[in-house]
Amino acid sequence: MTIFPEVARVTLRALxxxxxxxxxxxxAGVPILVGLLVRANSDGIAEVGPTLDGLVVRIILPLxxxxxxxxxxxxxxxxxxxxxxxxxxxxxxxxxxxxxxVAGTLTAALTVPSTIxxxxxxxxxxxxxxxxxxxxxIGVFAGSYLYASIFAALSIxxxxxxxxxxxxxxxxxxxxxxxxxxxxxxxVREYVRGIVHLVSxxxxxxxxxxxxxxxxxxxLVAALAIASYRLATYEVRGSD
Amino acid sequence: xTADATVPVIAATPAAETGSIYDIGYRKYEGPRLGRAHAIRxxxxxxxxxxxxxxxxxxxxxxxxxxxxxxxxxxxxIVAAQALIRQIPGGQGFEGQLPVRFDTYASTIGIFVxxxxxxxxxxxxxxxxxxxxxxxxxxxxxxxxxxxxxRMAGFAVAIFILQMLPQVLLFVGQALLATDVLQGMIDNxxxxxxxxxxxxxxxxxxxxxxxxxxxFTPRRAYAVAGIIALFIIPSIVAGIVVGLGSADVGRWxxxxxxxxxxxxxxxxxxxxxRIGQFQGYLDAVPDIAFLVTAAGGIAGxxxxxxxxxxxxxx
Numbered sequence: 001m002t003i004f005p006e007v008a009r010v011t012l013r014a015l016x017x018x019x020x021x022x023x024x025x026x027x028a029g030v031p032i033l034v035g036l037l038v039r040a041n042s043d044g045i046a047e048v049g050p051t052l053d054g055l056v057v058r059i060i061l062p063l064x065x066x067x068x069x070x071x072x073x074x075x076x077x078x079x080x081x082x083x084x085x086x087x088x089x090x091x092x093x094x095x096x097x098x099x100x101x102v103a104g105t106l107t108a109a110l111t112v113p114s115t116i117x118x119x120x121x122x123x124x125x126x127x128x129x130x131x132x133x134x135x136x137x138i139g140v141f142a143g144s145y146l147y148a149s150i151f152a153a154l155s156i157x158x159x160x161x162x163x164x165x166x167x168x169x170x171x172x173x174x175x176x177x178x179x180x181x182x183x184x185x186x187x188v189r190e191y192v193r194g195i196v197h198l199v200s201x202x203x204x205x206x207x208x209x210x211x212x213x214x215x216x217x218x219x220l221v222a223a224l225a226i227a228s229y230r231l232a233t234y235e236v237r238g239s240d
Numbered sequence: 241x242t243a244d245a246t247v248p249v250i251a252a253t254p255a256a257e258t259g260s261i262y263d264i265g266y267r268k269y270e271g272p273r274l275g276r277a278h279a280i281r282x283x284x285x286x287x288x289x290x291x292x293x294x295x296x297x298x299x300x301x302x303x304x305x306x307x308x309x310x311x312x313x314x315x316x317x318i319v320a321a322q323a324l325i326r327q328i329p330g331g332q333g334f335e336g337q338l339p340v341r342f343d344t345y346a347s348t349i350g351i352f353v354x355x356x357x358x359x360x361x362x363x364x365x366x367x368x369x370x371x372x373x374x375x376x377x378x379x380x381x382x383x384x385x386x387x388x389x390x391r392m393a394g395f396a397v398a399i400f401i402l403q404m405l406p407q408v409l410l411f412v413g414q415a416l417l418a419t420d421v422l423q424g425m426i427d428n429x430x431x432x433x434x435x436x437x438x439x440x441x442x443x444x445x446x447x448x449x450x451x452x453x454x455x456f457t458p459r460r461a462y463a464v465a466g467i468i469a470l471f472i473i474p475s476i477v478a479g480i481v482v483g484l485g486s487a488d489v490g491r492w493x494x495x496x497x498x499x500x501x502x503x504x505x506x507x508x509x510x511x512x513x514r515i516g517q518f519q520g521y522l523d524a525v526p527d528i529a530f531l532v533t534a535a536g537g538i539a540g541x542x543x544x545x546x547x548x549x550x551x552x553x554x
Contacts, residue, residue, distance in 0.1 A: 023462065030473055037481050055476055067465050075461065162464050163303055163359050170351050170472075171310075 003090050007098035011072055015106060020071065024064050028110040031055050035121030044124030048132050049196065049204035051122060056115050057192050061140060062169040065107045065147030070162045072103040072148075074155025077234075086234065093228040100152050100224065104145035115140045128202070135200035143192035146220050150188065153227035156234070184208065191216040276381040280390045283382065287394025291360045303359040308402060311349045314340045315406040319413030326417075342431035343510035345407055346438050350499060353442065354471045356402055357450035362463035364391050365451060369458035374552065384549045388455075392542060396447035403439040407432070434509040441505050445498055445534050446471065448541030455545045475499045491525055495533045504530030 015021075034055060038045060045051065073096070076082035085095060119133045154168075155161030176183045177190075184190040184207045194212020196204050208215060286295075292308070293301030318340040325334055340348055368374055377387050411425075411432055418424025453470060454463040474497035481493055494500040507513065508527040 020462065023465065027469060027473075030477060034477050034480055037477075041481075051480055055480065059472055059476060063465060063468060067461065071461060159299070160303065162461055163355075166358060166464065166468060167355060170355060170468075175351055 004094055004098050007085070007090065007095055008102050011099055011102040012106075014076075015068060015071060015102065020067065024067060024106075024110055027060055027064055028114040031060060031114050031118040032121070035118040039121050044127070045122055046124055046127075048119055048122045048127065049136065052115060052119060052136055053189075053193060053196075053204055056111060056118070056136075056140060057143065057189055058174065059169075060114070061107070061111050061143055061192075062147055062165075062173070062188075064110055065103070065144060066151050066162060066165045066169065068103040068106050069100075069148040069151030070155035070165060072099040072152055072155075073231075074152070074159075074161050077156065078159060086231075092231040092234075093224075096152065096156075096224060096227045096231055100145070100149045100227070103152060104148035107148050108141050108144035111140050111144055112137050128200070131200040132203050135196045135203050138199050139192045139196035142195050142216060143188060146188050146191065146216055146223075149220055149223040149227070153223040153230070156227050156230045181207070185215070188216075188219065191219065273381075276383070276386065279380055279382045280386050283377075283387065283390035284394045284397075287364055287391045288398050290364065291395055291398035300363075304356065307352050307356045307359070308405065311352045311402060312406045312409060314345070314348050315410040315413065319410065319417065322413075322417055340410075342407065342410065342428070342435045343506070343512045345410065345435065346403070346442060346506050347503060349403065349406065350502075353399060353403060353446060354468070354499070356399065357446050357471070358464045358467040360398070361395060361447070361450035361467060362454040362457075362460045364395055365454045366458045366460055366463055369552075374549075385546050388546045388549050389542070392448060392451045392545065395451055396443040399447045400439050400443040403442060404436065407435050407439070431510065438502070438506050438509050441534050441538075442502050444538040445502060445541075448538045448545075449498055452541040452545045452548075455548045471499055492529075494525065495529060498537060501530050501533045501537065505534055 031052065073082065076085065086092075116133045116137050119136050120129060123129045123132055150168075151161065151165045154165050158164055172183060173187045173189045177187060190206065190208050191212045193204050194206040194208045194210070195216065197206035198210055198212065206212065289295050290300075292304045318338055321338060322335055326332065368377070374387075378384060382390075411428055414428050415421050415424040418427070449470060450467045453466045457463040457466055475494075478493040478497045478500055482491055494504070504525070504527070508530060
């Protein structure tokens with residue numbers, strides 16, 4: 001398993017330190033900006049949970065996870081340099097785990113602080129700030145790894161993983177969640193809400209409730225298994 | 241073409257043993273030169289066609305065709321629902337309450353149009369830059385601003401078609417549902433005109449902005465993320481700040497969100513109350529502000545894109 005940190009280190013170097021990071025920092029800064037705007041105009045709001053759910057969990061978190069998750073392995077597969085990794089005697093599962101670990105950690109590193117700072121800014125006087133920040137922080141932390149693993153799996157399954165992931169986040173979790181409530185059982189956003197609800201029930205209500213944890217665990221394992229299997233049977237081909 | 245052009249020069253000087261020069265028959269192009277206007281038209285139709293994946297590989301067709309089908313589903317579903325409701329005794333009364341109409345169609349399919357922009361705009365400008373094809377374009381009769389305008393116009397027309405296709409289906413469905421088909425068409429002419437104007441504004445604003453983003457970010461992934469961020473995040477931010485009922489300045493924030501601006505023009509064109517996050521809060525923002533912002537956004541995105549390509553080394 002000594003190869004794991006090495007793959008992770010290379011992935012981290014590839015993902016950090018370019019325009020991508022600046023763009024993602026800007027994205028993560030948006031909730032804080034909203035928090036400041038609200039703070040400038042009022043003493044804070046009562047519905048911190050739903051507001052952050054609409055902003056961070058629905059948009060910022062999936063978008064950041066999407067960019068890191070699909071770039072962690074997808075961009076290498078796309079430009080062909082993944083061959084250098086795939087032709088070495090490294091377990092494909094190890095590769096997937098390392099890539100997801102880095103993408104998820106980067107996502108969490110950007111979104112969790114942003115969530116916590118925004119929650120502190122938004123919370124009105126007398127609110128249970130600790131409960132709000134801890135529950136939302138844990139939820140977004142779990143969501144980072146879950147989204148990253150799913151989007152990494154998507155980027156291995158298809159060359160258009162970015163677009164497919166966007167479609168999933170916007171259409172499945174956004175549009176269909178309202179029209180067909182049953183789809184919420186299969187939505188990461190609901191799992192995040194469920195985890196937040198589990199830690200601190202008053203922050204947010206949830207459809208899946210306590211079942212969110214097993215569902216999220218199943219989704220995480222399934223995404224990692226599918227990604228490893230697909231990478232194990234991956235054929236190196238020329239680009240079209 | 242003269243036949244003797246291909247005759248080797250050596251035939252004239254058979255004595256030379258080494259170092260002879262051959263005329264290997266390079267020809268000058270003497271056919272018609274189709275000129276700048278033709279180049280613009282070709283690039284326009286190429287942009288329009290490749291926005292829908294026509295003339296590209298099968299995998300490039302998946303996204304536009306999927307989104308094309310998705311935008312049509314509400315129109316087909318609502319016509320089917322109307323036909324079914326009429327079977328129910330007394331069902332006629334519910335027809336007016338169906339949620340999908342011409343005035344709500346733009347917002348119904350809004351998310352698909354945004355996804356179409358994110359999926360297709362980065363290809364039009366990005367591929368030319370990634371594969372360094374710009375020098376080939378600019379060495380022709382095409383000027384740099386022609387290139388930009390032709391590409392942007394082609395993409396805007398593609399978005400326009402994407403939006404009008406389901407509304408034409410809706411129009412035909414409404415006409416056929418009426419017992420008097422001609423009267424049914426006449427009744428729907430006015431909303432149809434507003435729908436065309438709204439689709440044109442949407443095509444210009446969303447198309448222009450997404451092309452401007454992709455002109456600056458040749459890498460596909462960044463362009464896609466940038467377009468989505470530009471279209472989705474401002475509307476949520478504006479929605480939160482405005483929804484909190486904060487100061488008057490906050491209301492003008494909606495003008496920074498392209499999709500909210502288009503919601504505003506939609507309400508103006510159909511003369512309906514502002515929907516979505518606009519409810520109630522925004523009566524302070526006059527209709528004209530939305531129209532001016534939309535026009536400014538279109539002009540600004542074109543100007544900034546032209547500027548970008550003027551400065552690029554091809």
